Amino acid sequence: MIDVIRIFGPLFVWFATFSAIYGLQGLVCSEHWPALGLTLSHGRVALVGAWLVAIGIQLGLVAVLQMRRVAPATGLAGDVSIWLGWSAVVAIIWSSFPVAVTSTCG
Amino acid sequence: MTTLVLLVGCENSLSTVDPAGPAANVIATLWWIMLAGATLIFVFVMVLLALTFRRPGVADADNPVGEDGAARGREKVWLVGLGLCFPLVVLAALLAYGLVIGERLLPRDDPAVVTVHAEGRQWEWRFSYADAPDLVTENVLHIPAATPVDVRITTVDVIHSFWVPRLAGKLDALPGHENVLRIEAWKPGRYAGVSAEYNGPGFLGHRFVVIAHDAEGWSAFLTDGAP
Amino acid sequence: MSPLRRHRQLTRIWQSDPGWKGWFTTVNHNDLGRMFMGTAIVFFLIGGILAMLIRAQLATPRSAFMGPEVYAQVFTMHGTIMMFLFAIPLIEGAAIYFLPKMLGARDLAFPRLTAFGYWCYVFGGSMLLFAMFAGIAPDSGWFLYPPLSSTLGSPGINSDFWLIGITFVEISAISAAVEITVTILRYRAPGMSLDKMPIFAWYLLVVALMILTGFPPLILGSVLLELERAFGWPFFQVAQGGDSLLWQHLFWLFGHPEVYIIFLPAAGVISTVLPVMARTTLLGYAWVIAAAVALGVLSFGIWVHHMFATGIPHMALAFFSAASTLVAVPTGIQIFAWLGTLWKGRPQLKLPMLWIIGFFATFVIGGLTGVMVAVVPFDWQAHDTHFVVAHMHYVLVGGFVFPFLAGLYYWMPLLTGRKRFFRLGETAFWLVFVGFHVTFLAMHWVGLLGQRRRTFTYEGGHGWEVINLISSIGGFITAIGFGLVIIDIAVNTVFAARIRRDPWRAGTLEWAMANPSPAYNFASLPRVSARDPLYDDPALPHRIARGEGYLGDAYKGQRETLVVDIATGEPLQVVVFPPNTPLPIILAFVTGGIFLGLLTKLYWMVPLSLIGVAALMALWAWGLGSRGDDVMRDVGHGLNLPRAATVPQPPGWWGSAFLLLADATFFASLIFGYAFLWTVAPNWPPPAYLEPGIIGPLVGLAGVVVAPFGIRLAERHLRRGGTMWPGVALALAGAAAMATAAIMAVRAAADPELHAYDAIIWVIAGYVLVHVALAAGMSIYATVRRYAGYVAPDRFGEVRIARLWTDYASVVALIGLAALQLPGAVT
Numbered sequence A: 001m002i003d004v005i006r007i008f009g010p011l012f013v014w015f016a017t018f019s020a021i022y023g024l025q026g027l028v029c030s031e032h033w034p035a036l037g038l039t040l041s042h043g044r045v046a047l048v049g050a051w052l053v054a055i056g057i058q059l060g061l062v063a064v065l066q067m068r069r070v071a072p073a074t075g076l077a078g079d080v081s082i083w084l085g086w087s088a089v090v091a092i093i094w095s096s097f098p099v100a101v102t103s104t105c106g
Numbered sequence B: 001m002t003t004l005v006l007l008v009g010c011e012n013s014l015s016t017v018d019p020a021g022p023a024a025n026v027i028a029t030l031w032w033i034m035l036a037g038a039t040l041i042f043v044f045v046m047v048l049l050a051l052t053f054r055r056p057g058v059a060d061a062d063n064p065v066g067e068d069g070a071a072r073g074r075e076k077v078w079l080v081g082l083g084l085c086f087p088l089v090v091l092a093a094l095l096a097y098g099l100v101i102g103e104r105l106l107p108r109d110d111p112a113v114v115t116v117h118a119e120g121r122q123w124e125w126r127f128s129y130a131d132a133p134d135l136v137t138e139n140v141l142h143i144p145a146a147t148p149v150d151v152r153i154t155t156v157d158v159i160h161s162f163w164v165p166r167l168a169g170k171l172d173a174l175p176g177h178e179n180v181l182r183i184e185a186w187k188p189g190r191y192a193g194v195s196a197e198y199n200g201p202g203f204l205g206h207r208f209v210v211i212a213h214d215a216e217g218w219s220a221f222l223t224d225g226a227p
Numbered sequence C: 001m002s003p004l005r006r007h008r009q010l011t012r013i014w015q016s017d018p019g020w021k022g023w024f025t026t027v028n029h030n031d032l033g034r035m036f037m038g039t040a041i042v043f044f045l046i047g048g049i050l051a052m053l054i055r056a057q058l059a060t061p062r063s064a065f066m067g068p069e070v071y072a073q074v075f076t077m078h079g080t081i082m083m084f085l086f087a088i089p090l091i092e093g094a095a096i097y098f099l100p101k102m103l104g105a106r107d108l109a110f111p112r113l114t115a116f117g118y119w120c121y122v123f124g125g126s127m128l129l130f131a132m133f134a135g136i137a138p139d140s141g142w143f144l145y146p147p148l149s150s151t152l153g154s155p156g157i158n159s160d161f162w163l164i165g166i167t168f169v170e171i172s173a174i175s176a177a178v179e180i181t182v183t184i185l186r187y188r189a190p191g192m193s194l195d196k197m198p199i200f201a202w203y204l205l206v207v208a209l210m211i212l213t214g215f216p217p218l219i220l221g222s223v224l225l226e227l228e229r230a231f232g233w234p235f236f237q238v239a240q241g242g243d244s245l246l247w248q249h250l251f252w253l254f255g256h257p258e259v260y261i262i263f264l265p266a267a268g269v270i271s272t273v274l275p276v277m278a279r280t281t282l283l284g285y286a287w288v289i290a291a292a293v294a295l296g297v298l299s300f301g302i303w304v305h306h307m308f309a310t311g312i313p314h315m316a317l318a319f320f321s322a323a324s325t326l327v328a329v330p331t332g333i334q335i336f337a338w339l340g341t342l343w344k345g346r347p348q349l350k351l352p353m354l355w356i357i358g359f360f361a362t363f364v365i366g367g368l369t370g371v372m373v374a375v376v377p378f379d380w381q382a383h384d385t386h387f388v389v390a391h392m393h394y395v396l397v398g399g400f401v402f403p404f405l406a407g408l409y410y411w412m413p414l415l416t417g418r419k420r421f422f423r424l425g426e427t428a429f430w431l432v433f434v435g436f437h438v439t440f441l442a443m444h445w446v447g448l449l450g451q452r453r454r455t456f457t458y459e460g461g462h463g464w465e466v467i468n469l470i471s472s473i474g475g476f477i478t479a480i481g482f483g484l485v486i487i488d489i490a491v492n493t494v495f496a497a498r499i500r501r502d503p504w505r506a507g508t509l510e511w512a513m514a515n516p517s518p519a520y521n522f523a524s525l526p527r528v529s530a531r532d533p534l535y536d537d538p539a540l541p542h543r544i545a546r547g548e549g550y551l552g553d554a555y556k557g558q559r560e561t562l563v564v565d566i567a568t569g570e571p572l573q574v575v576v577f578p579p580n581t582p583l584p585i586i587l588a589f590v591t592g593g594i595f596l597g598l599l600t601k602l603y604w605m606v607p608l609s610l611i612g613v614a615a616l617m618a619l620w621a622w623g624l625g626s627r628g629d630d631v632m633r634d635v636g637h638g639l640n641l642p643r644a645a646t647v648p649q650p651p652g653w654w655g656s657a658f659l660l661l662a663d664a665t666f667f668a669s670l671i672f673g674y675a676f677l678w679t680v681a682p683n684w685p686p687p688a689y690l691e692p693g694i695i696g697p698l699v700g701l702a703g704v705v706v707a708p709f710g711i712r713l714a715e716r717h718l719r720r721g722g723t724m725w726p727g728v729a730l731a732l733a734g735a736a737a738m739a740t741a742a743i744m745a746v747r748a749a750a751d752p753e754l755h756a757y758d759a760i761i762w763v764i765a766g767y768v769l770v771h772v773a774l775a776a777g778m779s780i781y782a783t784v785r786r787y788a789g790y791v792a793p794d795r796f797g798e799v800r801i802a803r804l805w806t807d808y809a810s811v812v813a814l815i816g817l818a819a820l821q822l823p824g825a826v827t
């Protein structure tokens, strides 16, 4: 099972972090955000922060995949899961970079 | 006579590739560029496919051509080069282009903006005007030409979609939400509009017209309520 | 034993009952796979006839052939049938039929579940057909957006047929996905480690996991919309705190993965067939696996690209535009892996290859237009026009129908045992291929000229007439082509000569058996040591037939196959499958009572049917297991293995685990919906949030802790030879406490019609109650089984299953009840 989890894990985590950032963006543009006494520039900071954290998580995951404790039983699962770990890093950078460039709620 | 026919044809036009305003125009340009790029890529792939048949098939090769020393090199060319890097580069460029355009089309603050309301219902549109609060028009939207106009879109029943293809893309009318679409017509004229999201048996006839006025016509409309 | 005697004995063990009865009692994947595929093709013909009606209507402007009401039913049913009753079931059927053969097993993990799924599909599909022939079919488009599809826009029964019928059919998708997953992971030939698995199995593993996590949002959406329609719970009604956008999110959370659920099996077919056609092996096996996994998971993160025109902020659109372009990368990797494979081999233009070429020429265009509509501004223009109709048909027909036709011709010998003699196939290919492009290529353009999808006719003068006429002519050519394909197959099935084994000289295990495939697949289960076992050892089929593998002795008339380790493929257990039985069709029929009761509003049928379902399920499970006799089995080659029913994690545990994966996705979607409404819906906050109080949360929390503890205690006592009762009593007490807390929440929100928040409380609390009841029921069941001798100190697998469900119930009770209290607690 560890082989299967290694293969599907990294991008699954991407889906979770990506959705979380999307959720945060929804929150920033909702009425709850000003109700908390926060402005759109706080929102931008929070979003960019979340993005960096997400990248950190994905990088951490690549490191975890190298650990002896989660070693795969087949070489194939080892290779494929490391590639997919890096793919997830690229995916979170790529899919969430708009936090840094587009207008927040327009 | 022919001019008249042409005019009528033009008035009815719902063509996205015959833009009459800045938003529709940048999108039309985007389309032509994407079409050119897509054609190139398609031809490239088809040529590669055709070339694989360059060697006559050995009908009775009993065992398949197995792995050989060249396998790794092949993986590099086909998978890393063509499969991975080629799409990444093309897509990054296209994505950036699309996002820049998208940002430009947003209804940003602009002192010149004229605001109108579009309220969809089964199966008509009611338009009202921030500059003339008592004025309501049905299925005809009046705007000033060469001026950015914000259309505030709402619905009283099901989901509709406000679409004037020659001026801009479409935007939905969702129950409980107000959506703002920026449109602009370069020149005075009549532009056909439709509801684009399926909304029941009257969908086909759920149309409207946008009339863009010159400055005089616009102020006349605002004061008299008639063009 | 001679090969012929072995063949006779195994056939007697595995074949279906004689006569017409066999159709209804068979649980063999050979039969059910064919039945699934055959039924799906019937639905394809019906959907195709509807497509022809559409094209006939649109051939000329102002056509009087259909009015808007009829047209609405026709396009809705065309889309619905093609997506839910043709594509997905065809995939399931192919997986059911081929996977065990490719993996080296004699059947799927849960044969009766296969049959149950099939009958749910037939019954649910029949409901929709009935609605269509009665003229009361769903009519708000295949994605059924409320409020148009809800009571406001569709007061009649039309939408109910969709919501209830499709949910019924979905049961078959979920059950097929559970068993495909378990089968691929555990039911393989000895020695088939993950890195020797056929590529098709990798694809189907991804697909099955996607079905388990992709379909639940739609099932949830259907449940919520039906609750709104039937009882006025306002999930999608904005005035009472609902939001129609919630439906769009739930639908497309399913809908986008769905198109990759359809594409990936087709890609699996290509990855299997194309190398054989080029006399080589697949280039970059590991790369292709990585691409399939990446495609599968990434496709979950792009659902909002169907909602670019809904007025969502540009940043959110940008996320999904970016993610959507990203999916094109693994698709590109696969395309170039296939081209590279052709390049390294010697491609031969046989009929399956012809269809694959058709796939390339078509799917690449569909992929490119897909990238175009992923670019937000362009989609603002193209969305809801015939451009999108053209795009999706390029992807669906080019990316699914063509590859599956390649597969059909490739595997025909296995299915029918016949050679292709009459050469209609080539003509049919050209008709379909040319006809398809004539139909759809220019349709892009008419979309850009402004023709909206779902309009039942159009006026002249837009420059649309010629294109529509050409498109309709193309449509009829395509239809003739498909008709010819069917005639070709029928004629060849009936008249052509028998074919020898492995006609394509392929390397995978399904070709190690005779044509057509025998009911037992393998006379003995081979040990494999390469990815293409038949290339590795050409004599393998003979050795299998001579019984030189495992389990070649037709022992005691039992249906047996091996269970292996997930990663290494080393054999661990022997499983004994149940024989033919009418139980699945009866269970499906009684399950149908639930859906029929909801549809006809004869609500008394629902509890009655539920009791019937529970009783039948108990009966179903009762026949499994072992009383401790004959535990070890000599499988051959000196290997002595335990029966799968006696191990701590029996097949039922694995099935439960993956079913819970789907269940958890359902629950996560529910929580997402709740959070979404809280954040976005205009008429929030509700009149009142729940007052948390002290007692409710405390009681609930106590239950959450006690129930899992109790069931563990029961297991410990059992394994020491003691009584299970104290532990089970604790578990039941915990369940009762959780149920109490849930009921208290429901009573505090007395009126679910008041506000979407109150309705959500009822749904979450109801969900918790159902799972608490399931967990309690399983604990009791395990205890009863102890007295019957099936559960014993050294056979506690069923207690483990009860434990799994108890743990799950506790987790959802904790999260669900906390989520309900949260807003009230913070404000």
Ligand code: HEM
Binding pocket: C048, C051, C052, C054, C055, C075, C076, C078, C079, C080, C082, C083, C087, C141, C142, C143, C389, C393, C396, C397, C401, C439, C452, C453, C454, C455, C475, C478, C479
């Ligand atoms: C060659 C055969 C086919 C033809 C000629 C055809 C034609 C059409 C046309 C013209 C429409 C647009 C109707 C409208 O918007 O007014 C349509 C819609 C659709 N088609 Fe097909 N189709 C074919 C095969 C398929 C297949 C194989 C699938 C799926 C596997 C499919 C899935 C759909 C879906 C999902 C819709 C959208 C329905 C809706 O708007 O609710 N079609 N088809």
Ligand SMILES: [Cu+2]
Binding pocket: C255, C256, C259, C302, C303, C305, C306
């Ligand atoms: Cu999509």
